[in-house]
Amino acid sequence: MDSFSTKVRTFDAFPKIDPHKTQRSSSGGFSTLVTALFILLVTWVEIGGFLGGYVDHQFIVDDKLTSDLFINLDMLVGMPCEYLHTNVMDVTHDRLLAGELLNFQGMNFFVPDIVQMNSENNDHNTPDLDEVMRETVRAEFNVAGTRMNEDASACHIYGSIPVNKVAGDFHITGKGFGYADRHRVPFEKLNFSHVIMEFSFGEFYPMIKNPLDFTGKIASQKLQSYKYFMTAVPTLYEKLGIEVDTYQYSLTEQHRAITTDETGLPSDIPGLYFKYDFDTIKLLIAEKRIPFLQFVARLATIVSGLFIVATYLYKLYSKTITLIFGKKFAYKDTEKLDGGLLGS
Structure with a gap:
């Protein structure tokens, strides 16, 4: 027994050289x-x-049953509020009079220094995890449906409107264009120059930058159409037990001048169009540790x-x-x- 224990103690799967047999240099x-x-x-x-x-990116099927969500909007349009008509129409033919929920404040048209005007919004980066966690300050608009100084030269439109989670279209047009109205805006009063400070989906996080944030266009003609096509992707950020469930979206845009026929009627409806759809795939961005x-x-x-x-x-x-x-x-x-x- 002693012989076996001695052999076990002296056994070495990786035999080494005795120190007195090594040479140092x-x-x-x-x-x-x-x-x-x-x-x-x-x-x-x-x-x-x-x-x-490490930050892990995964795509999963969005199994969260959400029938509706909010569009958060804060923008300035170069026309008096009394001339504007706002509406939402989706593929279910459900119509929402957004003018009853949004806020309209008349003011002078101006362009802040941080806004990129007349630039193509084609370069979009997904915000990284630390940036999102640093800027997730949830907010809500305190008022809804208010109207002030509607005869001012420009109109500040802001607020949140509930929409169905299906493909739809939020648009801003002049009264009498596209919808029957007692008054029609004269052509010379049309001006769809605009500055967008916020356009997002889901809960309102004003500090998270979206593709349309701080962008704008100056209309070169009275009859002008601006169309923005968006595909919103549900995105869940996770870090240290904190979750931020929001949406990010890709963006393409199209704008053109509208011609008139021999009778003087426009061939299309001038205005601002925000056409959106929702992806069924959800992006999960989470910080993990092995x-x-x-x-x-x-x-x-x-x-x-x-x-x-x-x-x-x-x-x-x-x-x-x-x-x-x-x-x-x-x-x-x-x-x-x-x-x-x-x-x-």
Whole structure:
């Protein structure tokens, strides 16, 4: 029994060289120091990556039953509020008189410095997780359906309107164009120059930037049509147990001047059109961290691999120096071993 326990204690699957049989050298010491520093650096990076986690992007089927949601709007149109007609129409032929829920405030038309005017809104980036979490300040409009100074030269339109979660169209037109009205806006009064400060879907997060935010157009003609085509994708952000359930959308746009026929009637309806649809796929962006045991196994594998690579590199270096300069030069800084038949 004692013999078996002794064998177990002395068993080593990876036999090592006895210290008194090894030879030390300055080049070997330097390579060991470099290897140790490099391993410490890699370990530090791996620990930082483990503590910081990683951002995981996944596409899943949107199984959340939501029949309606909100369109959040804040924009300025270069026409008096009394001349404007706002409406929502979707594929179910459900019509919403958005003018009863939105707020209309007459004011002078102006363009803030941060707004990009007359530019193509084709370059859109998905906000990263940290940016969204930093800017998710949920808000609501305090009022709805108010009207002030409707005869001013421009109209500030803002508020949230509920819409069905189906393809639809929110549009702003002049009175008498597209819908029967007792009054028709004269052609010379039409001006669909506009500045968009906010256009989003879902809960209102005013700090999250969307493709239409801080953009605008200056109408070159009275009869002008601006059409924005959007596909909204449900997006769920998760970090540290906090969830932000919102929508992001892709955007294409089309704008053109409308011609008139021989009788003076326009060939199309001038105005602003926001045509939207919803994707059935949901984007999940979450910060995750690998399990601790998996992290330990990963770190051990990396460190072991570095030791092996460093060993082979040092052997390759030694052979190269020996071939080029000879053994005498290669082993000049190697200590001498004492003992043996040929020792001192």
